């Protein structure tokens with residue numbers, strides 16, 4: 001989603017800003033812009049890629065201080081006018097903004113009534129005018145931003161530049177901003193990984209924080225004028241932007257990284273002799289695990305599907321009632337929060353606004369919420385304070401692949417830990433631990449020979465819609481397969497628990513309709529194969545994901561894709577891989593922008 005990068009120091013800012021935006025490109029955006037301070041503020045913006053912006057930059061855009069932005073449209077279409085930065089009418093104030101100004105309509109009307117000519121359809125532009133008006137009233141840059149934000153309702157990651165001041169004023173509320181502390185220079189970005197080439201010393205701003213950046217340092221304070229608790233921390237340099245290597249796309253690279261990232265996630269976190277899991281970051285004793293009344297897992301998109309797999313694993317192993325929730329719905333349904341329950345917020349980016357809001361709602365109502373997160377130091381990880389890092393490493397492609405696997409693996413380890421504290425026998429626990437430890441090699445083996453994926457691509461690529469079916473742990477895998485194909489190939493997909501198909505979606509089937517069925521050799525297999533018959537009877541073309549050696553199942557399919565067999569609780573870790581490959585190859589075949597699909601953002605920082 002929208003990205004922010006800012007710089008003040010002794011270097012020429014323009015190239016630094018463009019490179020900073022490049023490191024934010026993976027988040028998804030539709031336009032970009034830059035403002036540089038010299039004697040005056042000069043600015044350029046355009047729609048499309050950062051490369052377009054670079055190609056239209058005027059040659060003499062020199063200066064040691066500037067701000068740059070990638071925009072993902074919310075209020076107002078994808079136009080040059082709506083791209084950031086936005087400037088005050090006299091051009092002396094420039095702002096870039098992530099988030100949503102909820103009372104922008106009223107503020108726009110008021111500004112127009114005051115005689116201001118607005119240049120864009122955006123909610124963000126009002127900030128430039130409000131700040132400028134405060135400057136005209138004689139307030140300092142910092143106090144001008146403070147006053148403007150007090151007139152505003154909503155979320156912001158904001159940077160403001162002033163014609164007559166060598167500084168950038170930043171503010172955060174609900175939209176991440178990280179300050180990079182350099183030697184004689186300061187940086188700001190919406191994503192810490194944009195900062196790592198320059199500095200590892202960062203300040204994560206909290207909601208309600210403001211910061212004044214100069215070449216000499218950073219001064220933080222609170223919106224209400226109090227002092228801020230913000231401190232400098234050191235982030236891991238190794239978490240840079242991943243190199244694409246010899247792969248044509250990050251998505252394919254990340255699919256192939258799964259064996260290694262699963263090893264990173266599982267290693268040292270299971271105890272075979274005890275059949276147990278060991279997640280130190282939870283800081284939950286066996287006694288505390290025994291006292292948990294119920295568990296709620298919360299996430300969006302792929303993370304939600306991982307929650308749905310995790311829910312089944314937890315109930316299976318620990319016999320504790322568990323629910324998974326769509327994060328965007330959670331907070332608004334006035335959820336009953338019990339102090340005896342455990343809440344787990346699952347997110348790759350750790351910045352998803354819907355999930356973060358759910359976390360805050362739970363905490364506000366006295367619940368305990370822990371993170372199951374990939375990005376170290378992200379907003380949700382910090383808001384939760386405790387939890388599990390899934391250790392996928394950087395995921396660049398908008399379509400999440402290796403993070404799904406590591407979320408499922410992490411939740412499986414959690415299931416073992418709570419299971420062993422409650423009802424899971426050592427013998428059964430050992431079986432899961434053994435199976436889990438074998439998974440990375442099994443995924444590796446499957447990726448060496450992924451079966452007739454390209455045949456499946458031909459069956460799917462021109463279809464008007466694709467139906468995905470599965471039962472038990474394979475039902476969320478079906479949803480994940482459908483989500484992947486929709487987001488990267490733009491083919492409408494439906495996913496249903498296989499038994500539910502005859503209650504409606506079967507009406508879609510006609511001669512040649514592709515139906516992808518996930519059917520590992522678990523207790524649901526026979527029933528799923530009956531549903532396959534029902535589809536075949538209506539002319540559907542069956543693409544079946546089944547266990548290696550299960551020839552009885554394979555024979556029912558038009559295209560049969562075998563994956564290594566494993567324990568039924570963790571079969572999603574294998575069955576999801578051919579679905580990821582299917583989505584990827586269909587998207588390539590259709591000429592889609594695989595790593596940056598249209599309209600999507602990697603990090604969804606607005607609700």
Ligand code: AGP
Pocket residue numbers: 300301302303346347348349350351352355398399400401484487600601602603604
């Ligand atoms: C996955 O392929 C999607 N791009 C999307 O659904 C994603 O999983 C969702 O936005 C949640 O993101 P998070 O894991 O960073 O919270």
